[in-house]
Amino acid sequence: MVDDVPVKGTRLLSxxxxxxxxxxxxxxxxxxxxxxxxxxxxxxxDLSMIEKKKTWVLVERPRDRKVIGVKWVYRTKLNVDGSINKNKARLVVKGYNQIFSVDYSDTFAPVARLDTIRLLIFVAAQNDWRVYLLDVK
Incomplete structure (x- = not known):
């Protein structure tokens, strides 16, 4: 006999x-x-969070540097039942325009999530890695 009640942690096929x-x-x-x-x-x-966290400052364009642009990335976040939870937009750097050994390591994400930083510090502590703090403008 097949039981119609799903086991905890599973879903019905329907x-x-x-x-x-x-x-x-x-x-x-x-x-x-x-x-x-x-x-x-x-x-x-997303723009208000960037401004609130003060993750960037508008500066004059350097004459001797190539400017790397940004673009919007859009994702729809869903609830467990498949309904739409919210629309999420992120402003990201177009890192694919960079040239390795020229400006590849000079671009930083406009926003760093606190849980990502905590995870990085945790992994560094577990592996006895050195962690350096850089203030980027």
Missing amino acids: DVYKRCNIAICEPADYEEAMKNQNWMIAMKD
Whole structure:
């Protein structure tokens, strides 16, 4: 006899099939995101967090340096049941434009999450690595 009650930590196959039929359409670029109010809010939220954390300062463009641009990356975050939790927009550096041994190691992420820093320090402590602090402007 087959029991219809799922075991704790598992899902019914019918629930898995329902979630597989979800089609999430994320914007391909900024112009497409501008057409949707939810994505506009997500971009404004990300910019306000960057400003709140003071992770960058606007400076004059150096004449002897190549400028590396940024782009928006869009992701739809889902709840466990497959419903949309929120739209997440991130402003990221176009690192693929860099040239190894010229400017490859000169770019830093505009935002560092605290849990990522904690994990890095934990791994460094476990492996007896030296950790250096750099203040980047």
